[in-house]
């Protein structure tokens with residue numbers, strides 16, 4: 233059935249994606265920093281679905297992490313048929329006040345590790361003429377993000393990178409899908425120091441729905457997946473509005489989350 237490597241599998245969207253892969257009979261390799269959570273999830277998936285589930289405990293903020301993950305997979309002879317670059321985090325705050333160390337780490341996890349893992353595993357997929365990559369981007373990929381400037385910029389990179397690769401890879405049997413969810417009910421907001429006002433909480437997407445949309449889109453080889461009709465409409469409308477207006481709108485919204 234094939235093997236999936238999923239980063240950020242200890243919680244949230246990544247954990248739900250791991251459930252979906254396992255339920256479909258795929259073996260999984262779960263990557264994150266929290267060993268206890270990864271072990272518990274692996275055990276649940278093995279018991280529930282009778283698949284193979286292995287864990288790799290890594291901090292993707294470390295420059296060598298992606299290479300180390302790749303070498304473990306090579307040594308263990310785990311052929312990666314599905315790569316899910318999901319690990320990521322954000323930080324709310326004015327750029328003049330936020331910690332550079334956190335933002336440097338964010339770029340390392342959201343951008344550098346995602347790029348390195350893609351670089352490592354993609355050639356094997358192309359050689360086999362089969363493979364699927366799911367890059368978890370965001371609604372943030374489509375617009376500038378005042379008060380979360382670095383996070384939005386990292387997600388713009390993920391979308392641009394994924395669309396470009398999808399084009400380069402036409403005819404190879406390998407596809408790259410960017411999953412672009414709006415606010416989703418996970419631990420993301422706490423890690424990002426966000427206090428969502430009630431209307432944002434109310435319109436937050438269900439994590440299972442987001443994972444299902446991403447999984448289905450990746451399997452179909454879609455280029456972009458935006459879960460939820462209102463969010464698809466929002467992205468469509470943004471194309472026709474001046475960027476400065478969109479930036480002002482995002483700024484207004486983010487202020488309410490401080």
Ligand SMILES: NC(=O)c1ccc[n+]([C@@H]2O[C@H](COP(=O)([O-])OP(=O)(O)OC[C@H]3O[C@@H](n4cnc5c(N)ncnc54)[C@H](OP(=O)(O)O)[C@@H]3O)[C@@H](O)[C@H]2O)c1
Nearest residue numbers: 240242243244245264265266292319320415416418419420
């Ligand atoms: N929730 C939203 O509103 C939303 C909206 C759009 C896009 N997204 C994107 O969706 C992805 C998943 O986020 P989520 O909402 O599921 O958040 P989450 O519940 O906080 O999960 C984040 C996952 O990433 C892992 N991670 C974070 N830093 C890591 C590091 N340095 N090394 C390895 N793993 C790391 C975490 O595991 P450990 O802590 O165990 O390492 C965790 O498994 C992210 O890329 C995020 O940007 C989220």
